Amino acid sequence: MPAEDDRRVVIIGGGATGVLLACQLLRDPDHRVQVTIVEKSANAGLGLAYSTRNPQHLLNVRVSNMSAFVDQPEHFWNWMTAHNLQTGPGCGDAFCFVPREIYGRYLTSLLHSHRAECSPRQALHLVRGECASLLPTRRGIEVKLTDGSSHFAHIAVLATGNEAPPDAHGPRGASPWQEPRQAGVEPDDAVLIVGSGLTMVDYVLSLLQAGHRGPITAISRRGLLPRPHRSVTPLRLDAADVPFGTEISYFLRWLRGVAAGGVTPDQDWRSQDSHSQDGHLQDWRSVVDALRPFTAEIWQSWPDPAKRRFLRHARAFWDVHRHRTAPEVDAKLRAAIAAGQVNVIAGKVATVAPQSRGATVTFRRRGKTESETLRVAKIVTCAGVGVPLGDSANPVLRNLLQHGLIRPDPIGIGLDVTADCAVIARAGQASDRIFAVGPLTRGLFWESIAIPDIRVQCAALAQRTLARSLIAAE
Numbered sequence: 001m002p003a004e005d006d007r008r009v010v011i012i013g014g015g016a017t018g019v020l021l022a023c024q025l026l027r028d029p030d031h032r033v034q035v036t037i038v039e040k041s042a043n044a045g046l047g048l049a050y051s052t053r054n055p056q057h058l059l060n061v062r063v064s065n066m067s068a069f070v071d072q073p074e075h076f077w078n079w080m081t082a083h084n085l086q087t088g089p090g091c092g093d094a095f096c097f098v099p100r101e102i103y104g105r106y107l108t109s110l111l112h113s114h115r116a117e118c119s120p121r122q123a124l125h126l127v128r129g130e131c132a133s134l135l136p137t138r139r140g141i142e143v144k145l146t147d148g149s150s151h152f153a154h155i156a157v158l159a160t161g162n163e164a165p166p167d168a169h170g171p172r173g174a175s176p177w178q179e180p181r182q183a184g185v186e187p188d189d190a191v192l193i194v195g196s197g198l199t200m201v202d203y204v205l206s207l208l209q210a211g212h213r214g215p216i217t218a219i220s221r222r223g224l225l226p227r228p229h230r231s232v233t234p235l236r237l238d239a240a241d242v243p244f245g246t247e248i249s250y251f252l253r254w255l256r257g258v259a260a261g262g263v264t265p266d267q268d269w270r271s272q273d274s275h276s277q278d279g280h281l282q283d284w285r286s287v288v289d290a291l292r293p294f295t296a297e298i299w300q301s302w303p304d305p306a307k308r309r310f311l312r313h314a315r316a317f318w319d320v321h322r323h324r325t326a327p328e329v330d331a332k333l334r335a336a337i338a339a340g341q342v343n344v345i346a347g348k349v350a351t352v353a354p355q356s357r358g359a360t361v362t363f364r365r366r367g368k369t370e371s372e373t374l375r376v377a378k379i380v381t382c383a384g385v386g387v388p389l390g391d392s393a394n395p396v397l398r399n400l401l402q403h404g405l406i407r408p409d410p411i412g413i414g415l416d417v418t419a420d421c422a423v424i425a426r427a428g429q430a431s432d433r434i435f436a437v438g439p440l441t442r443g444l445f446w447e448s449i450a451i452p453d454i455r456v457q458c459a460a461l462a463q464r465t466l467a468r469s470l471i472a473a474e
C-alpha cells in the first residue's frame with residue numbers, strides 16, 4: 001500500500017517516452033514516488049519505433065547519443081557491453097549504429113530492473129490495458145481503462161506517442177509496420193511507397209531482406225532522401241550566435257552560411273563539405289547537430305505563420321538533414337537505386353484506380369503537368385507518423401478533446417501544452433493534473449520526437465513533478 005505522502009504518477013503509454021519518464025521519476029531513491037505505466041500492448045517498453053525485430057532496421061542516432069540519461073552518455077553502451085552486444089558487425093565503439101531491436105531490449109531491461117529493484121520508498125507498476133479517459137477530481141485524477149477498471153493518481157502524464165495514420169488503400173495497401181510477406185506482398189510484386197523518408201528506407205530494407213525481386217517506386221513531393229551520417233568534427237554554437245526570431249528565409253541563409261564555413265554564405269549547405277585544419281571533416285552535419293540544444297527555442301521564436309511556412313516549404317529539407325540514416329543503411333539503399341530496383345520520384349499521386357489485384361496509379365512529376373501511369377500490386381503509405389488531434393483514434397485523446405480538457409496546438413501538429421508540459425484546456429487554462437511528453441508536444445517543442453530530446457524533456461518534467469507538493473493540493 002502506498003504511504004499517505006507518496007506522490008502517485010500515472011503515465012499513459014509505455015513506449016520509449018513512458019519508460020524514460022519513469023526512470024527519471026525513480027532515479028533518486030530518497031524520493032517517495034509511486035509510478036504506474038498503463039500500456040495497451042503486450043510489449044511494454046518498445047512502442048512503435050523499437051518493436052521491429054528486423055536486424056536491418058538500425059538506429060538513426062549513434063549509440064553514444066541514445067543513453068536514457070543525458071548526464072550518463074555511456075549508459076546504453078555500458079549496458080550493451082554488459083550484455084555482450086557490443087561485438088555486432090560495424091559495432092567497434094559507441095559511435096556505431098545498432099539494430100533498433102537492441103534499443104528496445106535496453107528500454108525493456110530498464111523497465112524491468114526498476115520494477116524489481118525500487119527503493120522501499122518507491123514502486124513501479126505496469127498495468128496492461130488501454131486508457132479511455134482521465135477525470136480530474138478534487139484529490140487528483142482518475143484514470144479509467146477501456147476494461148472498466150480505474151486507477152487514482154495525483155497527476156497523469158500522456159506519453160501516447162506516435163499514431164500511425166490509418167491505411168487508406170484497403171486490400172491494395174500494406175502497413176509499413178508489418179513485414180512484407182505477412183502483409184501479402186509477393187516477391188515479384190510492383191510496390192509503390194508513398195513517402196521517401198526514414199520509414200520508406202526501413203520498408204525498402206524489409207523488402208530486400210525478404211528477397212523482393214519486383215520494382216519498388218517511392219514517391220514524395222520533393223523526392224528527397226535522408227542523408228547519411230558521417231564522422232564530423234563537432235561544432236560548438238553559442239546561443240548568442242543563433243538568430244532567434246528572424247524570418248525563415250534569413251535563418252536558412254544563415255544556416256547555409258555557417259555550414260559553408262562563413263566564407264560563401266550563398267553556397268548550398270545541402271552539399272557543402274570542407275575540412276578543418278586538423279584534417280577532420282567539417283560539413284553541414286556539424287552545424288545541424290550543433291543546433292540541437294537550440295532547436296526548441298528557435299522554433300518558439302517564430303510566430304505561428306512562420307512555423308506554418310517552415311512546415312510547408314522547409315520541413316522536408318530540414319528532416320533529411322536532421323534525421324539521417326546510418327552509413328551502412330544508406331549504402332544498401334543507394335545500391336538498390338543504382339541497380340534500378342528502387343526508383344525515387346519527386347511528384348504527387350493523382351488517382352488510385354483499384355484493380356482485381358492491386359491498383360493503377362496516376363501521378364505527376366514535380367513541375368510537370370502531364371500524368372503518368374503505374375500499375376502496382378501494393379501501396380505502402382510511409383508519409384510519417386502522427387495524425388491531427390481531431391483525427392486521432394486514441395480513446396483517451398478523443399475523450400479529453402470531447403470534454404474540452406485538451407486542445408490542438410496552434411499549428412495543429414500535436415497537443416497545446418505549456419513550457420512545463422501541462423496540457424492546455426479548450427478554454428485556455430493550463431492543467432495542474434494532466435501533462436504530456438514526447439511526440440505529442442511537438443507543436444511547442446518541435447523536435448521532441450527523438451530520444452536525445454525526449455530524455456531532456458522527461459528529466460525536466462520529473463524534476464518539477466518531484467519538487468511540487470502534489471499532496472498539498474488534495
Ligand SMILES: Cc1cc2nc3c(=O)[nH]c(=O)nc-3n(C[C@H](O)[C@H](O)[C@H](O)COP(=O)(O)OP(=O)(O)OC[C@H]3O[C@@H](n4cnc5c(N)ncnc54)[C@H](O)[C@@H]3O)c2cc1C
Nearest residue numbers: 013015016017040047048049059060131161162438450451
Ligand atoms: C520507425 C522509427 C524509428 C525511429 N528511430 C529513432 C532512432 O534511431 N533514434 C531516435 O532517437 N529516435 C528514433 N525515433 C523517434 C523516437 O524514438 C520515437 O518517436 C519515440 O520512441 C517516441 O516514443 P513514445 O513512447 O513517445 O511513442 P510510441 O513509441 O508511439 O509509444 C507510445 C506507447 O503508448 C501506448 N499507448 C498509446 N495510447 C494508449 C492508451 N490510450 N492506453 C495505453 N497505452 C497507450 C502505445 O501502445 C505505445 O506503446 C524513431 C521513430 C520511429 C517511428
